[in-house]
Amino acid sequence: xxxxxxxxxxxxxxxxxxxxxxxxxxxxxxxxxxxxxxxxxxxxxxxxxxxxxxxxxxxxxxxxxxxxxxxxxxxxxxxxxxxxxxxxxxxxxxxxxxxxxxxxxxxxxxxxxxxxxxxxxxxxxxxxxxxxxxxxxxxxxxxxxxxxxxxxxxxxxxxxxxxxxxxxxxxxxxxxxxxxxxxxxxxxxxxxxxxxxxxxxxxxxxxxxxxxxxxxxxxxxxxxxxxxxxxxxxxxxxxxxxxxxxxxxxxxxxxxxxxxxxxxxxxxxxxxxxxxxxxxxxxxxxxxxxxxxxxxxxxxxxxxxxxxxxxxxxxxxxxxxxxxxxxxxxxxxxxxxxxxxxxxxxxxxxxxx
Amino acid sequence: xxxxxxxxxxxxxxxxxxxxxxxxxxxxxxxxxxxxxxxxxxxxxxxxxxxxxxxxxxxxxxxxxxxxxxxxxxxxxxxxxxxxxxxxxxxxxxxxxxxxxxxxxxxxxxxxxxxxxxxxxxxxxxxxxxxxxxxxxxxxxxxxxxxxxxxxxxxxxxxxxxxxxxxxxxxxxxxxxxxxxxxxxxxxxxxxxxxxxxxxxxxxxxxxxxxxxxxxxxxxxxxxxxxxxxxxxxxxxxxxxxxxxxxxxxxxxxxxxxxxxxxxxxxxxxxxxxxxxxxxxxxxxxxxxxxxxxxxxxxxxxxxxxxxxxxxxxxxxxxxxxxxxxxxxxxxxxxxxxxxxxxxxxxxxxxxxxxxxxxxxxxxxxxxxxxxxxxxxxxxxxxxxxxxxxxxxxxxxxxxxxxxxxxxxxxxxxxxxxxxxxxxxxx
Numbered sequence: 001x002x003x004x005x006x007x008x009x010x011x012x013x014x015x016x017x018x019x020x021x022x023x024x025x026x027x028x029x030x031x032x033x034x035x036x037x038x039x040x041x042x043x044x045x046x047x048x049x050x051x052x053x054x055x056x057x058x059x060x061x062x063x064x065x066x067x068x069x070x071x072x073x074x075x076x077x078x079x080x081x082x083x084x085x086x087x088x089x090x091x092x093x094x095x096x097x098x099x100x101x102x103x104x105x106x107x108x109x110x111x112x113x114x115x116x117x118x119x120x121x122x123x124x125x126x127x128x129x130x131x132x133x134x135x136x137x138x139x140x141x142x143x144x145x146x147x148x149x150x151x152x153x154x155x156x157x158x159x160x161x162x163x164x165x166x167x168x169x170x171x172x173x174x175x176x177x178x179x180x181x182x183x184x185x186x187x188x189x190x191x192x193x194x195x196x197x198x199x200x201x202x203x204x205x206x207x208x209x210x211x212x213x214x215x216x217x218x219x220x221x222x223x224x225x226x227x228x229x230x231x232x233x234x235x236x237x238x239x240x241x242x243x244x245x246x247x248x249x250x251x252x253x254x255x256x257x258x259x260x261x262x263x264x265x266x267x268x269x270x271x272x273x274x275x276x277x278x279x280x281x282x283x284x285x286x287x288x289x290x291x292x293x294x295x296x297x298x299x300x301x302x303x304x305x306x307x308x309x310x311x312x313x314x315x316x317x318x319x320x321x322x323x324x325x326x327x328x329x330x331x332x333x334x335x336x337x338x339x340x341x342x343x344x345x346x347x348x349x350x351x352x353x
Numbered sequence: 354x355x356x357x358x359x360x361x362x363x364x365x366x367x368x369x370x371x372x373x374x375x376x377x378x379x380x381x382x383x384x385x386x387x388x389x390x391x392x393x394x395x396x397x398x399x400x401x402x403x404x405x406x407x408x409x410x411x412x413x414x415x416x417x418x419x420x421x422x423x424x425x426x427x428x429x430x431x432x433x434x435x436x437x438x439x440x441x442x443x444x445x446x447x448x449x450x451x452x453x454x455x456x457x458x459x460x461x462x463x464x465x466x467x468x469x470x471x472x473x474x475x476x477x478x479x480x481x482x483x484x485x486x487x488x489x490x491x492x493x494x495x496x497x498x499x500x501x502x503x504x505x506x507x508x509x510x511x512x513x514x515x516x517x518x519x520x521x522x523x524x525x526x527x528x529x530x531x532x533x534x535x536x537x538x539x540x541x542x543x544x545x546x547x548x549x550x551x552x553x554x555x556x557x558x559x560x561x562x563x564x565x566x567x568x569x570x571x572x573x574x575x576x577x578x579x580x581x582x583x584x585x586x587x588x589x590x591x592x593x594x595x596x597x598x599x600x601x602x603x604x605x606x607x608x609x610x611x612x613x614x615x616x617x618x619x620x621x622x623x624x625x626x627x628x629x630x631x632x633x634x635x636x637x638x639x640x641x642x643x644x645x646x647x648x649x650x651x652x653x654x655x656x657x658x659x660x661x662x663x664x665x666x667x668x669x670x671x672x673x674x675x676x677x678x679x680x681x682x683x684x685x686x687x688x689x690x691x692x693x694x695x696x697x698x699x700x701x702x703x704x705x706x707x708x709x710x711x712x713x714x715x716x717x718x719x720x721x722x723x724x725x726x727x728x729x730x731x732x733x734x735x736x737x738x739x740x741x742x743x744x745x746x747x748x749x750x751x752x753x754x755x756x757x758x759x760x761x762x763x764x765x766x767x768x769x770x771x772x773x774x775x776x777x778x779x780x
Binding site: 116125 | 489491522539540543549551552553554555556559562580581584587588591753754755759
């Protein structure tokens with residue numbers, strides 16, 4: 001499998017690039033995989049003629065026809081269940097769940113079926129599907145269009161969970177996810193579809209256009225699942241983040257002049273434990289940031305792993321910065337969101353310790 | 354909360370909740386005369402390629418071929434050659450002999466669990482005979498007859514039931530949750546009705562690829578209440594998927610009678626009417642009716658005329674599983690009073706009436722089949738029985754969770770092997 005990691009990005013540097021936002025990068029990845037692999041099928045609510053409510057599948061039905069890119073009934077159980085059957089046939093379905101908040105009717109098909117097929121059939125049947133779904137808040141989506149349910153999936157044996165944070169990674173990770181022979185949950189942070197969000201909701205959002213990670217190489221490339229990205233190196237502490245929170249954490253650290261080392265995890269399962277250990281052993285401090293609710297969130301897993309594996313390097317307790325344990329409120333979404341104040345306070349606590 | 358006694362709405366009539374109740378409980382005298390059993394051969398057979406609405410009357414009728422005179426009647430008679438009838442009879446008798454032996458094996462402690470399909474053999478075996486051998490089946494847990502019909506080795510089935518070191522599924526699945534890609538038999542799930550949209554997805558893929566193979570799925574009447582069933586029906590109808598839905602209405606879902614899935618109001622086949630697909634309600638204890646209906650639905654699907662829902666009206670003659678005791682909730686008389694008889698006996702009597710079979714031949718066959726099952730059991734027992742240490746190696750527990758073993762499972766595998774050395778230092 002051709003792949004691009006940070007260390008061997010040299011060949012990529014020579015590939016012509018285009019500046020794309022995350023939606024365009026995802027569309028590009030789907031286009032390339034539909035072209036390369038006749039087994040790839042794209043389906044979901046409104047993804048066909050219309051091209052998806054976020055436009056991620058725009059133009060694909062026209063290009064590849066109605067039996068490769070099509071609309072589905074409003075039935076997430078049906079969408080995932082049908083994708084399991086298609087995978088058993090030998091296709092490589094890429095279903096879209098319109099919002100991560102809508103994925104729950106499909107959970108039995110994901111957890112008891114897709115995630116278990118390989119195991120229960122001892123490899124006779126697999127579920128090589130990639131479930132794409134926009135997730136996260138910050139768009140005034142209210143409690144049913146804002147959730148971050150990644151921890152539900154990381155808790156399930158047999159599922160891989162991926163969250164990109166840049167157009168460059170979104171394309172490479174989505175291609176890797178589609179090529180992967182295990183079921184992959186691919187959460188797209190919709191707050192950063194159009195631009196990297198710094199956490200200040202009252203500032204105008206900068207588009208991706210001039211961001212270095214919006215330079216997306218043309219053509220095929222993949223980023224292996226299970227490899228974190230070093231966003232910036234530093235000495236004072238390690239920040240573990242993914243999705244939208246990578247950008248928010250980065251902005252806060254920059255603003256406060258904190259010499260943070262920021263790791264964008266990119267894949268939650270399988271997790272790049274080596275990168276985490278290496279960084280925390282160097283800095284001796286660790287902050288975990290996610291937008292999802294706190295209790296039993298993925299941050300709890302990260303904090304436990306760091307504590308188990310890096311305890312004698314730690315100079316302070318691991319800090320968790322998360323959303324509150326409430327539904328995502330509509331009018332008070334910025335009170336819920338783990339923004340600059342919450343992150344700043346945690347930084348002060350961690351560095352003052 | 355106390356009933357609203359004053360204020361708005363106080364003079365409205367009192368509401369009452371209906372909770373279904375089966376007709377007979379343990380000790381009750383059973384009278385099934387309320388079940389309409391129409392004359393065999395009386396039901397019309399619409400053209401396979403016609404509009405789905407032509408089958409609407411058949412959704413509440415009962416397609417029957419074998420009459421009280423043991424002869425085949427009417428337009429649904431599949432006119433099978435005697436060799437084929439004998440092959441079906443043999444597969445049904447073998448399945449029953451296998452069930453008997455495995456049931457005893459569980460009682461003897463050789464495994465944890467077993468499920469018989471006694472009385473329902475026709476619903477899987479006659480259907481399997483009517484399908485092409487490479488049509489993909491998505492069974493529920495009581496379709497062992499399909500594997501037997503497709504020639505899957507009994508030894509492999511028993512290895513799976515014993516979860517022993519010969520089990521191709523590496524001892525990971527509850528007994529009877531078989532899987533055989535080579536026999537176009539999808540891995541069985543313990544969660545109900547999940548196979549329904551999966552069968553539809555497989556059928557859609559086959560149609561996308563302009564393949565000629567169709568899919569068929571089985572589920573009990575109880576699990577038609579699951580959302581998956583309705584999702585599957587919707588997708589099949591929307592995309593005209595080449596798939597057959599077999600609802601095996603054996604009257605009981607563990608201790609809940611079919612009323613808890615809605616049978617008090619209409620038939621299960623009638624669900625097809627709402628989705629605009631073809632539906633047939635058939636005598637599930639009549640192997641010729643099962644064969645004919647399956648063939649009709651398969652031909653329909655194969656010619657791009659879409660899905661069919663078949664309700665097999667039958668009776669679960671035994672408990673739900675070895676963990677169940679039906680004498681606690683239903684009358685023991687039900688089995689003997691069941692008005693549609695026993696599928697094996699009906700096919701046997703039909704062959705005898707045709708002059709193609711005899712009581713002696715049948716007795717000889719049963720003896721031979723019992724021997725065959727016994728020999729397979731002995732063979733499988735060489736690979737071990739459950740709980741006696743002859744299982745797959747520890748490391749296999751961690752394999753196939755993913756295609757490749759990630760670091761966290763590698764660490765956990767090391768731990769499992771360490772624990773084993775502590776628990777059994779000699780091994």
